[in-house]
Amino acid sequence: MSILDxxxxxxxxxxxxxxSDVTENSTLEExxxxxxGLIECIFAxxxxxxxxxxxxxxxxxxxDFDISNVKAITGGIERLIAEKxx
Amino acid sequence: MKRVVITGAGTIxxxxxSVADTMEAMREARCGIGPLKLRDVERLSIQIGGQVRGFEAxxxxxxxxxxxxxxxxxxxxxxxxxxxDQAGITFxxxxxxxxxxxxxxxxxxxxxxxxxxxxxxxxxxxxxxxFVVPKLMNNAAASHVSMEHNLKGPSFTVSTACASSNHAMxxxxxxxxxxxxxxxxxxxxxxxxxxxxxxxxEGLRVMSKDACRPFSANRNGMVQGEGxxxxxxxxxxxARARSAEVLCEVAGFAMSSDASDIVMPSKNxxxxxxxxxxxxxxxxxxxxxxxxxxGTGTAANDKTECAAVxxxxxxxxxxxxxxxxxxxxxxxxGGTGAVELLACIMALRDGVIAPTIGYQEPDPECAxxxxxxxxxxxxxxxxxxxxxxxxxxxxxxxxxxx
Numbered sequence: 001m002s003i004l005d006x007x008x009x010x011x012x013x014x015x016x017x018x019x020s021d022v023t024e025n026s027t028l029e030e031x032x033x034x035x036x037g038l039i040e041c042i043f044a045x046x047x048x049x050x051x052x053x054x055x056x057x058x059x060x061x062x063x064d065f066d067i068s069n070v071k072a073i074t075g076g077i078e079r080l081i082a083e084k085x086x
Numbered sequence: 087m088k089r090v091v092i093t094g095a096g097t098i099x100x101x102x103x104s105v106a107d108t109m110e111a112m113r114e115a116r117c118g119i120g121p122l123k124l125r126d127v128e129r130l131s132i133q134i135g136g137q138v139r140g141f142e143a144x145x146x147x148x149x150x151x152x153x154x155x156x157x158x159x160x161x162x163x164x165x166x167x168x169x170x171d172q173a174g175i176t177f178x179x180x181x182x183x184x185x186x187x188x189x190x191x192x193x194x195x196x197x198x199x200x201x202x203x204x205x206x207x208x209x210x211x212x213x214x215x216x217f218v219v220p221k222l223m224n225n226a227a228a229s230h231v232s233m234e235h236n237l238k239g240p241s242f243t244v245s246t247a248c249a250s251s252n253h254a255m256x257x258x259x260x261x262x263x264x265x266x267x268x269x270x271x272x273x274x275x276x277x278x279x280x281x282x283x284x285x286x287x288e289g290l291r292v293m294s295k296d297a298c299r300p301f302s303a304n305r306n307g308m309v310q311g312e313g314x315x316x317x318x319x320x321x322x323x324x325a326r327a328r329s330a331e332v333l334c335e336v337a338g339f340a341m342s343s344d345a346s347d348i349v350m351p352s353k354n355x356x357x358x359x360x361x362x363x364x365x366x367x368x369x370x371x372x373x374x375x376x377x378x379x380x381g382t383g384t385a386a387n388d389k390t391e392c393a394a395v396x397x398x399x400x401x402x403x404x405x406x407x408x409x410x411x412x413x414x415x416x417x418x419x420g421g422t423g424a425v426e427l428l429a430c431i432m433a434l435r436d437g438v439i440a441p442t443i444g445y446q447e448p449d450p451e452c453a454x455x456x457x458x459x460x461x462x463x464x465x466x467x468x469x470x471x472x473x474x475x476x477x478x479x480x481x482x483x484x485x486x487x488x
Contacts, residue, residue, distance in 0.1 A: 036349065042291070043289070056291055057307075057384075058385040
């Protein structure tokens with residue numbers, strides 16, 4: 001399973017949607033994921049990929065980790081995995 | 087209805103081991119937050135806190151007491167002794183039979199849970215110390231205060247997360263006001279600065295890695311603290327009859343529930359608690375000179391709290407002072423309202439308003455006089471102390487100069 005597919009799976013589960021309802025361009029907001037749901041998604045991502053995501057709920061847009069849509073999240077994960085193995 | 091006054095105060099927290107030391111630190115805008123010293127700290131992503139330093143159980147308490155006193159109980163007993171000594175009261179006869187202890191704590195004996203889970207799960211031990219349960223229970227601190235000071239009336243522990251102490255003190259106030267008890271020992275304590283206690287908070291991603299900067303545009307979260315605050319709430323005539331020194335009057339309180347979200351605060355719930363406390367105390371909003379804010383330094387709290395203050399006070403919101411002393415001692419969770427009551431007493435009795443330190447950039451959404459970075463001399467007659475807990479449970483106390 002690709003990173004993108006895994007991310008879609010995590011987000012779909014959190015949003016109580018089918019994976020087919022989640023696309024690369026979906027934003028968390030339009031999927032109905034609130035701030036608590038976002039924290040749970042990040043936790044699930046950290047567990048699934050064994051990475052640490054730099055994210056502070058007080059300044060969600062400030063960190064290096066872009067959460068603007070599914071594609072951006074996937075890109076962030078790829079980078080964190082590369083940094084870890086690199 | 088009887089009048090209720092405070093005749094004794096005691097504390098231990100990151101700013102000091104006494105009320106005098108704590109108030110001096112607040113006047114001098116000192117920061118008690120620093121690098122955490124605890125086991126496995128390198129495995130934490132949050133490594134700062136308002137830790138109590140130089141407090142050794144050995145020497146203060148004997149071996150048997152230490153086997154029964156979690157750190158939150160140790161803090162409570164130290165603070166209770168200071169408060170009751172200041173009040174100059176000993177409990178006997180009918181006073182003892184009617185007076186009690188109501189304390190707040192969110193976690194109780196967190197480090198006792200932590201140490202013993204570690205021992206059975208990680209250490210593989212199959213046996214724990216026989217007193218684990220009486221040591222970790224949330225009411226342990228209240229029980230030991232009752233035993234130590236012969237308080238035989240109504241005693242219990244209140245647990246409403248970050249509002250625990252305010253709910254406890256409101257309850258104690260109500261008991262004295264209605265004549266149910268002549269004196270109540272009240273306040274709260276917390277000691278969550280152990281590996282498991284900090285790790286749990288990390289999960290929420292609301293903690294700052296560098297500092298607690300309430301109301302400052304560049305704030306990035308809360309910082310945990312630890313310690314206790316304990317007070318003697320006494321019926322006014324009872325205090326006068328024994329010529330006790332009165333620190334201030336407790337004028338009223340209100341409690342409200344947001345009934346909306348388990349972690350996100352509500353402007354309406356906070357506003358209803360503040361307005362309710364004014365109404366209960368029969369105080370006009372224009373008479374409030376200072377508010378000790380809940381002021382956690384999170385984006386969610388600070389904006390909501392400032393908006394609620396603006397709603398309740400209207401144009402007067404721009405004239406009153408509001409500060410968060412959490413910037414100095416950290417967030418004591420269930421004990422926080424008790425330690426913060428000291429800033430209220432200092433404002434009323436000494437005419438010194440404790441500052442919000444770490445304030446660097448104005449935030450248009452928190453455009454109130456937050457007493458930035460330096461304490462201020464100002465005469466105030468009425469103050470409020472806010473506490474807004476996770477779970478949407480709010481408790482606000484109103485105090486008056488006497």
